[in-house]
Amino acid sequence: MKASELRGKSIEELEGQIADLKKEQFNLRFQGATAQLENTARVRQVRRDIARIQTVVNEKRASA
Structure with missing residues (x-):
């Protein structure tokens, strides 16, 4: 997983991924x-x- 791929996703999608990875x-x-x-x-x-x-x-979040 690259940071450039992640930047194209929304914050909600990223938080969902964080939850999955924490599980x-x-x-x-x-x-x-x-x-x-x-x-x-x-x-x-x-x-x-x-x-x-x-x-x-x-x-x-910082840029928004």
Whole structure:
């Protein structure tokens, strides 16, 4: 997911994506705690995607 792709979306769509990624992050943490997590790199990727989307949302709010 690139920031340029995110800038074309509305704030509501981005907030929906954040909610989905936070659910995924919770599930990944739960899988890690129960030793069922297969792709450990996904935890980092999801965390960075959340931060990237939040940055774009903040940029959009600041410019509006």
